[in-house]
Amino acid sequence: MTEASDTRTPDSRPTGGLSAQYQPGEVEQRRYEHWVSSGYFKADPASDKPPFSIVIPPPNVTGSLHIGHALDHTVQDALSRLKRMQGFEVLWLPGMDHAGIATQNVVERQLAAQQLSRHDLGREKFVEKVWEWKAESGGAILGQMRRLGDSVDWSRERFTMDEGLSRAVQTIFKRLYEDDLIYRANRIINWCPRCLTALSDIEVEHSDDDGELVSIRYGDGDNAIVVATTRAETMLGDTAVAVHPDDERYKHLIGTEVELPLTGRRIPIVADEHVDPSFGTGAVKVTPAHDPNDFEIGQRHNLPSLTIMNERAVVTVPGPFEGLDRYEARPAVVDALREQGRIVAEKRPYVHSVGHCSRCKTTVEPRLSLQWFVSTGPLAKAAGDAVRDGRVTIEPAELSKRYFAWVDNMHDWCISRQLWWGHRIPIWYGPAGEVVCVGPDEEPPTGEGWHQDEDVLDTWFSSGLWPFSTMGWPEQTAELAKFYPTSVLVTGYDILFFWVARMMMFGLYAMDGEAPFKVVNLHGMVRDGLGKKMSKSFGNVVDPLDWIERYGADATRFTLARGANPGSDVPISEEWCQGSRNFCNKLWNATRFALMNGATVEGDLPAPSELSSVDKWILSRLQHVVGEVDELFATYEYAKVCDTLYHFAWDDVCDWYLELSKPVLSSDGPGAAQSRRVLGHVLDQLLRLLHPVIPFVTEELWTVLTGAETIVRASWPTVDKALIDDAAEEELAALQKVVTEVRRFRADQGLRPGQRVSAALTGLGNVGIDTHEPLIRSLARLDAPGAEFTATATLAVTGGITVDLDTRGTIDVAAERARLDKDKAAAEKELAQCRGKLGNESFVSKAPEQVVAKIKDRLATAEADLTRIAAALEALPTA
Incomplete structure (x- = not known):
């Protein structure tokens, strides 16, 4: 049976197996496991594609996914997925931080429950106990990252205490020590009497x-x-x-x-x-x-x-x-x-x-204490210079001041910790006061009286090496050659000092002046819908896993990304997450509708000469949206990306294009095949554009729509300037204006959505939309005027279009009179402002001609509006 002759009811038409409603729980795990097992996220350093690499802030091994992580990972994942679709070889490498104090505290609490301390076990046995805890209970957050949809290369997972990273730590410690950038001294330090x-x-x-x-x-x-x-x-x-x-x-x-x-x-x-x-x-x-x-x-x-x-x-x-x-x-x-x-x-x-x-x-x-320090002076200066000379860009630029305030005034960094869990300081002391720093390929000194320093290194020391140690440094690996420096660091401005500055110092020092990333993209803290800081005491803390369970990962991600303006705090609320879920459902329903009405991605798009103005309009709008989204992603405007795509999908595609196309799609008449192809193309491109932020629902819909294996490797949409049609956009804008004005009038009058009203439409030809009169009547629920038609209300629409409505028996006269009085007051105010400016000789003589001409046009429009409103008021029934 051909598309044109398909006479099945909508409920019986093919939907590619899509259920009547989107159920995230039935899709997300299945899709994620397929992505991972298929190797879609694996990075190939031998690839000839241009590289894109991103540093994941390694979460603590003790941690769980909190709302700040969810924001951070959503944004990083969106960039990673975008770049894969744009043809880059993407490395997004996962891993965890050993979290010295936090992890030692966890295990010590477990021992305390058994009436034991770490000293009862001794150092070696205690460290073994921590490794056992890490193997059994640590790293729960990695599984939670999968729930969120992180497209990381799991084959490259690293841990700050694994063998390779430990080698990197020992190597850089020795280099810094030999360059007199690490020293031991009695200094005042911050001391925790609880953690000791x-x-x-x-x-x-x-x-x-x-x-x-x-x-x-x-x-x-x-x-x-x-x-x-x-x-x-x-x-x-x-x-x-x-x-x-x-x-x-x-x-x-x-x-x-x-x-x-x-x-x-x-x-x-x-x-x-x-x-x-x-x-x-x-x-x-x-x-x-x-x-x-x-x-x-x-x-x-x-x-x-x-x-x-x-x-x-x-x-x-x-x-x-x-x-x-x-x-x-x-x-x-x-x-x-x-x-x-x-x-x-x-x-x-x-x-x-x-x-x-x-x-x-x-x-x-x-407390005055004998500790190990990094002499940060030359390292911090190099970190400041890298931003000042443009090797590294901070986005948004205004946050550079915070960065400079930190690196330009940095104190020497106390790196020794009186803990047992962590990278032990590679210094040996001899019986005669000797001090020897031991590198990774060197044997420590032996003999009576020799002993290693008891302290371990600050956790931030090893995590500061993350951008290059995870790629195999100090070996000169293929990964380093391909993916270092990394492309962008996405993180909250709250750890600009904690982590970013340390990575900058170590990266520039270890990698011959090459900074660890080209861009530092900073976002703010997640806050509640009222802009309040999240706190357990306020009772406003959001568990992202709870939202994922109830609304789906896509809805959670979209909510977070839609609030992420560069450098600004991110407000969220459960109501917004519900709205994001509704948006996913809207996409689901639109795709099911398209499939039931024969939308296709097969074959080339019809030539513009074969398309209706409605099809030309949506294709033209699509080109603008693709261009806008590209520009917004390039400037890390995630909130605006989401807002642009939301309104294009909901407003342009669902509310307008699908409604305008229904008569064509449901018929066997001319243009049906072309519209089905256009609809398929628009949804195909829209789902690709949305995939970086909402990957699960777009994967499910796109694979059904196209029959292809995965959207993960689909190409990113590009602007086709040949499809930009200003005339079609102007034509449809005029049509929308008429329908919107009538709908607004109906809403003001409290008319039921399905209630039909007789109306006479004049002036449609002025803006070239007279051929759309049947569509306008259908969308605005307007009947043609009969023999007894009497105009009781008049709407004037821009362009000289007039809609006369017979509202007898349907209109709230008092409400309509109030509406017209309000419009009249606005028109009178506009008229007075225009007359005031045009009556000012100084303004008229100095202002550009086009400005004066525009004000004259506004004056003429205001005068016409007052004439129209006066006639409409006169036509209203007196009772």
Whole structure:
């Protein structure tokens, strides 16, 4: 049976096996496993295609897919799928970070449940226990990435503690050490008394907490000086008081000594320009072993550094406070000072910034400690220069300022951690004080008294090597030759400092000045629909797996991508996810309709001369959309990509083209075969355009529509300028304007959607749409005027088109009068504005001719509108 003679009812026509409704659960796993088993995501370094590679921020082995991951992976996957379709050889490499502190905490909690500690097992057995946990329970997020649809090359999965990456870590440590860019020193570092390890600045989360500000008088009489502190217990370690050298209040005290209360020690009063004389009393206590700023003052003035707390933040100073936890010591010290009459003022609550361990949330303690550091000066300068000279582009450009603020002011990086899980520092110490750094191909020194450093490296040290270590560095592999530097890094602006800067420093250093990526594409944080930060305490946290389960991965992805504007935070809500699911259903229904009506992708498109204006219009619109989407993807405007495709699919294709084509598609008349071919082509191209963001539903629909194996390897649509038809677009825009105005009028009057109204249409020929009158009447539910037709309402549409309607018995007269009065007021306002401008001689003489001509046209239109509205009001029934 041919298409033209198919007389089956719509419900019995072929749909290629598509069910009546889209069920994501029946499609997603099946399609994903087919993609992976077929090798569609595997990267071939021997390919002659141009390369496109993308760095996945390796999730923690302890982690699960949260909404930030889902956004990050959606955007990266969209770019990867786009580039495959555009003919690139794509490498998107998956893997996990060993997450030193987080993972060690997980396993230590398990041991604690058995009344054991890691020390009961010993280092070797404990590390074995962590590897067992990793094999059994770690990496759940990798399976969740599959649920989301990540098109990663699973054959290349890496782990920051695997053999190859461990070799890379040891190699770069030795190179940095030999270049004097790694050193060991006593410095003030962030210390977590719970995790018992040093933390880098980026592992400390700051929040405004309630505390107390206590003002204490040191000394007596004319030599007394008052200092204020939020940590009174640290006064036990004071070794000076500092004032500004130009502060007239204290010049007579500079160089003298004052007695430190409770200790009997005398400490100097020193002058230092770091002190702000306008803050507080203008005098500060100096505790070099327990404050980073005080440490710097101590270095400048050669002050001793007295450590008053152990690694668990317990006071070690002999006397009444010895053995007290810092929070016990604080009020005890204040009480003792109060008894001596040394407390001048107390302010509670006093809100101030407090640092917390990002893993366990314990308040961080600044602590003088012997640690390993990276000397970041030359590395950070190189990272800044790479952006300044254009080798690396940050998108959006305005976020470059944040990047420079970080790399231009970077402190040396504390890389040692007092943990057992991680890359152990490859330094050996000898019995006579020898220090030897051991590379990956070297044997460590042996013999009595030799031992390896007990510390491990900061997790960010190994993840900073990710763009090249995962490709086999330090070996010069085919993967590095093909895919390094990577094409784009997609990540949230919140880890611009954590990860991006470290990858830049290491990549430029290890790879002979080649930055690890060409573009850094930054997005914002995911927030709720009201723009509020997601927090468990707010009760607004979204679990993406829950949305995937209920609405499907495509709906979840589309919701996230549709909110992703460059550098801006991403608002989402469940209502929007429901709307995204409805959009997927709309595509499903449109494709089923097309299949039932014989849409085809077989053969060439008909020549434009064989097409109706409706077919020419949709093909022309398609070309514009392809061009817009290409431009928007090129500038990482994911939200605008989604919005453009949403409105083209929903508005142009479904609401207009399918409706306009129904009479042709359901007939055997002229143009039916051509429209079926056009419809097939439009859906084919639309599904390709949507595939990067919503891969599952597009794969299911496209393979049924085309009969091809997979959309993953389909070619990306390109603009065919020969199909751009301005005349057809103008013609259809005029048709849409008429239908839209009538529909708006009907809605204003509360007419039922199916209720028909008699109408006379005049002036359609003015804009060349008189041949479409039957379509207009069909879409707007308008009957031809009969013998008793009486116009009771008039709509004037741009272009001199008038729609006279007989609304007797159907119209709400009061509502129509209100509508016309509103239109009249708007027309009168427009008329007054135009007359005002044209009556201004200065404006008319200086403004360009085309501007003056446009205002004259607006004036004429306003006058015509007022005449039309007056006639319509006159024609309304009086009752």
